[in-house]
Amino acid sequence: MARRKRIKGVNLAGAISAVIDAIGSDADKALRDSMDEAGKYCKEVLKDISPRQATLPRDYAGKHYADDWKSERINGKVVVHNEKQYMLTHLLEDGHNLVNSKGEVYGWVEPRKHIKIARDKAEEELNKLCVERLQKEFGSDAVLQGTTKVDFTKGNHE
Secondary structure (H helix, E strand, O other): OOOOOOOOOOOHHHHHHHHHHHHHHHHHHHHHHHHHHHHHHHHHHHHHHOOOOOOOOOOOOOOOHHHHEEEEEEOOEEEEEEOOOHHHHHHHHHOEEEEOOOOOEEEEEOOOOOHHHHHHHHHHHHHHHHHHHHHHHHOOOOOOOOOOOEEOOOOEEO
16 A cells, blocks of 8 residues: 655645636736727727718817727726717717708718727737737647637627
């Protein structure tokens, strides 16, 4: 019957737990950095593709709707929004009726899909950044391509 040897001064469970915590915090930081960078990318895409017609109202500083996009972290989430002319976003994205002062509808303004396009591009960028950063952090064999897929519409990871 083999006897067990006890190694003094080594807490294997504690050591494994410390390694897992370190890996988890490194992965969490890599993912948060990727989210911030994807938010900035989304903001830049929106600035490039948002409507800039002279018919759209400008704010008091004379800035266009396209210039007011902002990316920020709110409660652990990255939010991209139009800071000053937020009330135009759904009208431009979805289209709307033209109504005169009497409340009569006399036309329809076609939608200008720019937010959905930017969101889709940011999803692709985020997926690419997550895989790249995790591969850089843990080695290319540790992260398989295609395992990190983010779907913003559902708010979860696949």
